[in-house]
Amino acid sequence: xxxxxxxxxxxxxxxxxxxxxxxxxxxxxxxxxxxxxxxxxxxxxxxxxxxxxxxxxxxxxxxxxxxxxxxxxxxxxxxxxxxxxxxxxxxxxxxxxxxxxxxxxxxxxxxxxxxxxxxxxxxxxxxxxxxxxxxxxxxxxxxxxxxxxxxxxxxxxxxxxxxxxxxxxxxxxxxxxxxxxxxxxxxxxxxxxxxxxxxxxxxxxxxxxxxxxxxxxxx
Numbered sequence: 222x223x224x225x226x227x228x229x230x231x232x233x234x235x236x237x238x239x240x241x242x243x244x245x246x247x248x249x250x251x252x253x254x255x256x257x258x259x260x261x262x263x264x265x266x267x268x269x270x271x272x273x274x275x276x277x278x279x280x281x282x283x284x285x286x287x288x289x290x291x292x293x294x295x296x297x298x299x300x301x302x303x304x305x306x307x308x309x310x311x312x313x314x315x316x317x318x319x320x321x322x323x324x325x326x327x328x329x330x331x332x333x334x335x336x337x338x339x340x341x342x343x344x345x346x347x348x349x350x351x352x353x354x355x356x357x358x359x360x361x362x363x364x365x366x367x368x369x370x371x372x373x374x375x376x377x378x379x380x381x382x383x384x385x386x387x388x389x390x391x392x393x394x395x396x397x398x399x400x401x402x403x404x405x406x407x408x409x410x411x412x413x414x415x416x417x418x419x420x421x422x423x424x425x426x427x428x429x430x431x432x433x434x435x436x437x438x439x440x
Contacts, residue, residue: 388430
């Protein structure tokens with residue numbers, strides 16, 4: 222099955238480069254390109270892509286609002302943010318808007334293609350460098366809460382192991398491969414963690430993993 226992609230970036234050179242890379246991949250095709258957030262929303266409805274590769278900084282409607290509208294819209298597209306990552310609030314905004322993945326533009330081409338496949342499969346993915354920035358930013362905020370081992374008292378040993386892997390930035394597919402379990406089982410563990418820890422999303426699980434000591438703050 223071919224993965225259908227919509228490229229949204231206000232820089233024609235970036236779109237052209239991504240288009241060329243994707244064209245060389247036999248299982249991914251580019252349906253359309255957008256130079257603004259508003260165009261991305263319109264094309265997402267009309268072209269019905271599987272994945273929207275979304276820049277954040279675009280004229281008019283930015284990528285965060287476009288992501289919010291696409292996720293809330295009638296289609297089933299998953300949004301993969303691909304940006305230069307110049308401020309942490311953009312990361313939080315994109316993830317709160319419903320982005321399924323967040324990558325930086327200096328990642329290897331193979332990693333970007335792999336991320337498209339991961340997101341198309343309904344999985345979530347955050348670049349390890351972004352995960353480290355999220356944790357560092359959170360750690361530096363005044364008045365943050367401090368969790369201890371009791372936070373994880375309701376978790377099984379395997380659930381703690383999965384939480385630790387989520388905290389390092391691994392996707393469900395990568396967790397499944399690491400633990401030699403199916404992707405469906407990995408997703409089940411993630412669902413249990415969200416419920417048991419009263420976490421809204423994957424980012425909160427990353428923070429909990431850090432606060433609870435399962436993952437150390439990168440130096």
